[in-house]
Amino acid sequence: MPRVPLGPCRGRASISTRRPETDVCAMSSAQFLRYPSRWVRGAVWPIEIWPADRAVHTIAPQVRVLRMAAAVLLLAAPVWAPPAAASSAPHVTPSVRASSGTAWTTYHANNQRTGNDPAAPSFAGTTGPLAQWSAGLDGKVYAEPLALGRLIFVATENDTVYALDEDTGSARWSRHLGTPAVRSQVAGGCGNIDPIGITGTPVIDPTGGVLYAAGLIGSPFKYQLWAVRISDGALLSTRDLTPPGLNPAFQQERGALALGNRTVYVPFGGWAGDCTPYHPWVLGVPTAGGNLLTYQPQTGGQQGGGIWAPSGEALDSAGNLYLETGNGFSSPSSPCPTTYGQWDHGDGVLKLSPSLVEQSFFAPSNWCRLNGTDQDLGSVAPLLLPDGTLFASGKSGQGWLLSSSSLGGFNSPLFGAQVDSCHTSSSVFGGFAYAAPFVFVPCDGVGLVALRVDSANHRFSAGWSAGGFSPGPPIVAGGLVWSVSRNGGRLAGFDQATGQIKVQVSVGSASRFVTPTSADGWIVVPTDAGVEAFQFGVSPSLTSGWQTVGGTLASAPDSATWGGGHVDVFARGTDAGLWTNSRDGGRWSGWAPLGGIVQSGSGPGAVSWGPGRLDVFVRGSDDALWHRWYDGGSWSGWESLGGVLTSGPDAASWTAGRLDVFVRGTDSGLWHRWFDGGSWSGWEPLGGSLNSDPSATSWGPGRLDVFARSPNNQLIHRWWSGAWGSETLPLAVSSGPDAASPGPGLLDVFGLGTASAVWGTAFTGSGWTAWHALGGTGTSDPSAASPSPGTFDLFVRGTDQSMYQATGR
Structure with a gap:
């Protein structure tokens, strides 16, 4: 059987046929298409591959030329069209949305x-944090931490x-x-903070990339508003x-x-101790510059009525402000x-226009007697509800819609x-939380009330009450209501539906009204020493939007990666051949053919x-x-x-020269073959019953992790670490999974879940995070690389x- 060199087509292999004139690889595409059909088109011959190692591999006689026989699995002349290039506006954009x-x-x-x-993943079943950290800062933290772009912003x-990872x-x-x-x-010995810097929670403009913080400086003694660029902390402007x-000396910026x-x-409100005179001030600072907006409604000898609640003010979609005021100094009377x-x-409760003009107000019938007994409404700001109403309360424990x-x-x-x-006095402080149908109210000395x-x-009525805990302002994340106990010491998560306490962790001492922050599965707590953060199950998550790769x-x-940001992706094209695209430094090379016949319904598997x-x-x-395989210079031929x-x-x-390959066999079980740097092993049966392609990854020497979908659409996990282990994760998976390891002891696993959305879970070294939706509608198994x-x-x-790509962590 004569051997026909591939020559300049592919320098690493040759083919042989029974007809010396069929040097198809040496032909151009046009020559190949003109070749006599009685010899090539539809002809059936035995064909042998001669890769660089000179081993002979025979392709079955059923392979047909022009149905990719001469080029598929031989990688001869590139005569087929590549996958369609990406257009600037794909006709269908997957509904995958990144966080x-x-x-x-x-x-x-x-x-x-x-x-x-x-957007928080479900924390159902959590009994403690999967990870935690603490950051000592240069002062006490009264303000709620903020989160954006996987950074935590904290003011002291x-x-x-600070911007913290x-x-x-x-x-x-x-x-x-x-x-x-x-x-x-501060006048008259009032106040209870020392030193006094940034007390009220800042605000971030995510579009402009600016954080605004208001704080007090000692010399000259005044308040300032600072605009800080969130990307690098550069100070952009300062406003008096x-x-x-x-x-x-009399006005505190607490809200x-x-x-x-x-x-x-x-x-602005007054200082603790009510040293007078102080008034209910609101300032408005245009971000583009311009005159300061002011609101201060009192006249004559009126004073008090400060706006001091930690939650500050609420804004509706039209930009109107809603606030509650504290005690005034009017004499009690009846009525x-x-x-x-x-x-x-x-x-009272105030509604102000965007330009700080008063629009309407509410005052309960006993407003003047609340003044006399120090039972402020202003201990908390209003909560705006979706139905166009707002919920208000205060120290008296009375609530209003x-x-x-x-x-x-x-x-x-x-x-x-x-x-x-x-309680009917000194009861409600700080802020509320809402998750339909519940408003969550912190009742001092009683507990958390839904x-x-x-x-x-x-109307509102009692839902549930969780005692044994004196709560600070609550938040809702992952199906739990989170609160820090008064003056710190404990973070607790309560079941959103029942009030049952699900998790508790110790935290450092903190100010009375601190409230936690939810950030990608982390619960972040401000303390007297800085901040503490606890992860209850949010990996993996996306950090970019989805982009078409065409x-x-x-x-x-x-996909496969050898690190350094380099990624190679492989897929079966519409010609049934293998295609590849690579990204190095943020740019994609474009789709290129690698030939071969990839069986219909099966995708490739790749590793580096x-x-x-x-x-x-x-x-x-x-x-x-x-x-x-590719060795850094060129591609080999195919071997069976x-x-x-x-x-x-x-x-x-798991190391250079080692390959482990996994497939499903005719018995629906998992089969394994490996290359040890010198030769291939035989096939090893690993049993089980698979309902998908398997997925494999390694986080280091001697470790293998393999995943597949079970017949009842759960996630099968087998691992090698000196011996084979196995588990089934009760997750609803509607596709084959894929896995990647972002580091030793860590795994990220993805699949399609409910409604064909992309879902993910992670192994953090101590347990699995919640199976949570990443959005989108996929039409294939996903693929991941680290x-x-x-x-x-x-x-x-x-x-x-077409293929879409996003990044995450």
């Missing part, structure tokens, strides 16, 4: 002050802002903005916040800032005056009642054992395992590794059959 990390950019996550993180009483707590940058004031500068009439209408809103001019604006269109004036709420078992809101009838895929993609090395495996048209496959293969490598420690690249075929 670039939690955007908790203001107090309790949003301007409505709901404190609800709907030393007038310093969400996963480690290490400082990315810090910016000391001024020298804080000291308590002795001490207009005539606002005296820092959270808010951003709306391209304006930063800053509320209390109901003339607007006699009302000192104490113990008010219409946001008109608050009701004197004693005309939509509904009012005592908040379940809350009120069930009847939006249709504008192509028209006829299989699931598979080190820089410059790639190994790719396919199920051929004969259902055998075929292998091709035999077997009878009923799935696509996948491979892992091009640098702690990260992954995720690939999936979209609804337009």
Whole structure:
């Protein structure tokens, strides 16, 4: 049988046929297509591959030329069209949407002050943190931490802002903005913070990339608003916040800032101890510059009525502000005056326009007596509800539903009642949280109370109450309601539906009204020493948007990486051949053919054992395992590794020169073959019953992890670490899984879940995180690779059959 060299087509192999004139590889595409059909087109011959190792591998006689016989698995002339190139506007964009990390950019996550993180994964079943860190900072932290882009932003009483890595707590940058004031500068010995810097929670403009913080400096003694660039901590601007009439000796900036209408809103109240005179001030600072907006409604000798609640103010979609005020100093009487001019604006609820013009108000019938008994409404800010109402309460434990269109004036709420078992004095402080149908209220000395809101009838009633815990302002994340106990010491998570306490962890001492933050599965707690963070199960998560890589895929993609940000992706094309695309430094090379016949319904499997090395495996048209490799300079020819496959293969490598390949056999069980650097083993049966292609990865020498879908659509996991182990994870998987290891002891596993969305889970070294949705609609098994420690690249075929890619960590 004459041998025909491949020559310049592919320098590493030759083919032989029974006809010396059929030197198909030496032909151009046009010559090949003109070749006499009686000799080539549709002809059936035995064909042999002669790869560089000179071993002979015979392709079955059933291989047909022009059905990819001469080129597929021989990689001869590239006569077939590549997958379709990406267009600038794909006709169908997969509904995969990336999360670039939690955007908790203001107090309790949003301007409505709901404190609800709907993007958090389920924490169901958690009994403790999977990971935790603490960061000592240069001052006490009264403000709620903020989160954006997987950074945690923290402001201290030393007038310093930090950006901390969400996963480690290490400082990315810090910016000391001024020298804080000291308590002795406050009038009359009032106040309970020393030193006094940034107390109110800052706010982030994610579009502009700017954090705004208000703080007090000691010399000159005044408030300032700082604009800090969140990417590097650069100070962009400083604005004075001490207009005539606002005296820092009597006015404290305790409430959270808010951003709306391209304006930063800053509320002011009095210091602890009520040293007078102080007033209910709100300042508005246009972010583009311009005159300061001010609101201070008191006249004559009126004073008090400060806006001091840690939650600050709420904003509706039209930019209107809603606030509660504290005690005024009007004399108690019975009944209390109901003339607007006699009302000192104490113990009420206010609605202000974006330009800080008062629109409406609410004051309970006993507003003047609340003044006299120090039972502020202003201990908490209103909570805006989706039905156009707002919930308000205060120290008295009384709650009201008010219409946001008109608050009701004197004693005309939509509904009012005592908040379940809350005390009737010194009861509710800080802030609320909301997850339909419950408003979560922290009742000091009693516990956390859930009120069930009847939006249709504008009523609320008792839902559940969790005692044995004196809660701070709550938030909602992962199906749990989180609260830090008064003055710190304990973080607790309560079942959102029942109030049953699910998890508790110890934390450092903290100020009375601190509230935690939810960030990508981390719960972040401010303390007197800095911040502490606890991860309850959120890996993996996406850090970029999905981008098309083009192509028209006829299989699931598979990816491999040798590190350094380099990724290679392989897929079956519409010509049934193998195609590849690689990314190095952020740019894709474009799709290129590698030939071969990849069996319909099966995707390739790829792995790298080190820089410059790639190994790719396919199920051929004969259902055998075929292998091709790249050694840094060129591609080898194909070699057959035999077997009878009923799935696509996948491979892992735990060190240079080692390959482990896994397939499903005709018995539906898992089969294994490995290369030890010198030769291939025989096939090893590992049993089980697989309902998908297997997936394999390794996190280090001597370790293998293999995943597949079971017949009842759960996740099968087998691992080798000196001996084979196994487990079944009760996760609803509707595709084959794929896995990557972002580091030693770590695994990220992906699959399609409910409604064909992409889902993920992770092994953190001590347990599995929650199986959670990453969004989207996939039409293939996903594929993952970890091009640098702690990260992954995720690939999936979209609804337009092209490939889409996103990054995560």
